[in-house]
Amino acid sequence: MPENSHSKRVLEVKRLNVEIPVPTGLLRPVQDVSLHVDRGETLCVVGESGCGKSLTSLAIMDLLPTKAKRACDEMRLSGDTVFDIGERAMSDIRGDRMSMIFQEPMTSLNPAYTIGNQLVEALQRHRNVSKAQARDRAIYLLEKVGITAAASRLGQYPHQLSGGLRQRVMIAMALMCGPDLIIADEPTTALDVTIQAQILHLLSDLQREFQMGMILITHDLGVVARIADRVAVMYAGQVVETGTAEQIFNAPQHPYTRGLLDCIPIPGKTKRGARLGAIPGIVPSLVGHMSGCHFASRCPQAHEGCETGDIELLPTAQPGHVCRCLLTQTPGTPVHETEGAAS
Amino acid sequence: MLYYTLKRLGVAVLVAITVSVLSFSMIYLSGDPAVALAGEGASNEDIENVRRVYGFDRPIILQYGSWLVQALQGNLGHSNYLKAPVASVIFERLPTTMLLGACSLAFALLLAIPLGVVAAIKPNSILDRIALSVAVVGQAMPSFWFALTLILWLGITWRLLPITGTASWKNFIMPSMALGYYLTPAVMRLTRAGMLDVLSSDYIRTARAKGLRPMTVLFKHALRNAIIPVVSLAAVQFGFMLGGSIVIETIFAINGLGYLAWESIQRADLPMMQAIVLVLSIFYILLTFLADMLNAFLDPRIRVA
Incomplete structure (x- = not known):
């Protein structure tokens, strides 16, 4: 991989695992997940409920529930390791x-404080700025996320705002310090369909x-089809396929990805009726x-061969397109060992 | 906020009126007041005389009306035993009881809230178990017994603290502990439950995602939301504590309202008892109102309710 593209790399995660002890044994909701995101790039992580998408993002932020334990080979943010560096x-x-934007805007803001207070504290925690400067930044970002009369909104409490407005506030809050990486965990799931499109466009524009x-x-x-540069498909705790949005939608390799795409109607492709x-299953x-x-x-x-051994994420014929399936793999080394093979 | 304040104030006034009716009717609940006033061996003529002089022969509603007007003007009647206006005796004793109440409340909250928070941070840990034991012991132990134990150990065996009177601030330590300990278990358990609930909420995760320090997360974002039910509970319990001060003041010979109440019961000093009940009730109502205001300050969502 050329050196200049390495400096663009914002997040690099290799073989992330999450384990949670449960009464029946050890639950492994995230297994060997490897991801990377470049500057200016949108990676969509897709998969059905319970496939480990959210836990992967919480593990990256180190915000897992206390019972959950995580392990990984490597986790770097803009080149600096961010794994096991201590809570401080x-x-x-x-x-x-x-920073991170959560699924539930209705409950993700503290009901006891004004949104101004909650925005300002995000900046003041990390930057040595005055309250007035932090306020200015908050107003600037609230306007950026499309909130009118931003200055007067600062004194409002979360319960005075609608769900869509609250999610815009959450987005502004995530941007307060100008992060390299932003993780949005199903940011539109709890919103009205009309608002969903607006919020997604907003995120994509910002x-x-x-x-x-x-x-x-x-x-x-x-959503993925509209804004993803690259896509990682997760199934049962693992990434089963990663590629550019084009590769995933036009030439899906993994049977699960193909099954998933068959489940949605595509204008022009799906026959009427x-x-x-x-x-199944x-x-x-x-x-x-x-x-x-x-x-x-x-x-x-x-x-029969599918039932035994660990199946690695291996490159397919397309560059940057990897798949965890015996049927599609061309002989080669596992992705985790070849640096940047997934890009 | 103004609407909310007026609404709570309206409720407080209605409750105060109800309490005044109950407190007024106390005189009749304990039998014919004229007979009681005239004393043992009084002739029928004497009793009728008393009845006329004190106005017990008038219709009850008129008696209540004039009593209420007098009470509002600060005239709570005349103590037959002490031969002095009830109001002046009560307001002489009131500051002592209020001081004792405030110290007890402070003791209870300063002990219970940190214990509750610590227990919630690490549920089912050793610290949680210790806090639980404190709560269980507190709930199981009668306050008069605890007071006597304190006197025995701190006052007599180790001679650390004075056991009676109100001469200095040291005199208030043991009574405050004895009275406040009663409140501790409930506050601790409620703080713990509230904190556990709040700490698992989405906005705490948001606060952590912002990178806020654990102490900021805990005290700015969690405690303020967890403490709201505790405020209501503390106000109610403070009222019970004022009642409980009858026992504690008697044990420690503190010249407060509780001690006065106990004395008045022994002397059958009806106007005094009536006035004490009224004053304590009004305080209770005032506290509940203040708790409502404090909660509205803590939780902006309450203000619109």
């Missing part, structure tokens, strides 16, 4: 160099304007160790 050092990075790296977590493939696809339990392909029990093309 991590809290210096959180909200400053990487990401381009401020040249941030963005991880957008979603289960909505329509034709039934949409559905993937249920997601396997992630308690304990599981050998073979996680999708094997639901895969129409599974054969």
